[in-house]
Amino acid sequence: MGPAGLALLTAALLWTGWPVHPAPLALLLLIAWVPYLRMEQVLVQQGSSGWKVFRYTYLTLVLWNLFVTYWVSYSTVGGGVTAVVLNSLLMCLPTMAFYHTKRLAGPVLGYISLPIYWIAFEQLHLHWDFTWPWLTLGNGFAQANELIQWYEYTGFLGGSLWMWVVNILVFKALFGLGSKSETARPAAPLRRWAAPVLATVLPIGLSFLIGETYQEKGKQVEVLVIQPNVDPFQEKFEGTANFISYEEQLTRLIQLTEKQLTPRPAWCFGPKRPWMSRTGSPTSKPTPRCSGCASF
Structure with missing residues (x-):
């Protein structure tokens, strides 16, 4: 699949997992960014310029914004178009920062930096006049609240971190991060998939435990x-x-x-x-x- 197809696939998975659809589909958010990560990896391996990486990154984000927030245009077409174009451009800040960090500091530090950049972006984006909370990643689990009872400790930004960590681990299991150690000694399938499975199952298990043991306090109103x-x-x-x-x-x-x-x-x-x-x-x-x- 070419970069345009991978961009479309990421946008489609994010849209399908978003709260406008049944709660179980929210689990798709845990793999939705894998096509984007693969797209970026392939472009880098092909020796593509940073400008080309930016174009396909922006395409990914424009499609996602359009699929999820198209309804803003029902109020005002100009406002809807502006929201999609500008918010997608802002989202390029953490994603392109990841690309440059990976290029300069290596793949391991690059992939570690991605969730850090993204959460910093979301935190800043929530505290200025042009805030746009509809597409904060942690809010994507809004209907699947049985999966995220631990938000009471981490907040919704903990959900953003969870989404990125699982996506990166799934991507690593499928395609590798491109580090020299991976190329020299490929891991066995069980070892490759242990981390993404645990990163998915443990938070969900903790959430069910919190939900089952929670007791309401105070009087009913x-x-x-x-x-x-x-x-x-x-x-x-x-x-x-x-x-x-x-x-x-x-x-x-x-x-x-x-x-x-x-x-x-x-x-x-x-x-x-x-x-x-x-x-x-x-x-x-x-x-x-x-x-x-x-x-x-």
Whole structure:
């Protein structure tokens, strides 16, 4: 398979494993980057320039961004295109840093540096005005929460690390890292696959153990969540084709709340936009009409 095919395969695997699909498919994320790593390795072995490696790396990331966040264009086509183009370009920073580290310091240090660069990128990307958390790798396991109970200790960046470690170990078992010691003494199949299997099974086993032994603490409370059926692209905001007035949205919200409300709820949640139309801010003091609902 050529580099374009490997780029497409990585993007397709990442999309298939992302939370928009059934939870068991999240396991595909543990091998999704293997085609990309193979693509980079083959290009380097062929003596390709750094510019060519960048082009195919960018293609991989553009396809992944497009497959997963195409829906942003439903709100604004320009915004959707800009998000895909620029976020993919930003993701090239850690991947190309990996390429240059591997070229200058050797394959072992290169592959060790990849998850470090990527997690540093994600951490920085979460703390500026252009943050884009939808594609943080650790969030890819959002629906498969039974696999990641250990996030309570590591956070979602621990999931990003797990994904990269397993991908690199699977890649190493299949193709090798290209080090001289591997070429001189190829490892037996059992030895090659022991590390990726353990790196996959042990965190999952720990997660199931945490889930099975967890005990809820404190008193039970009732929570009411209200979500009116308002199309965010056609009805919710001023200027859309079938805009429903904020007053009408607020009326629907209050009516739905009154139907479901019991004497027990400790918390009641709903969309903030209808409230902002009356108060100017979701934290402002509500008007008399809103005060009854706001006090739930």
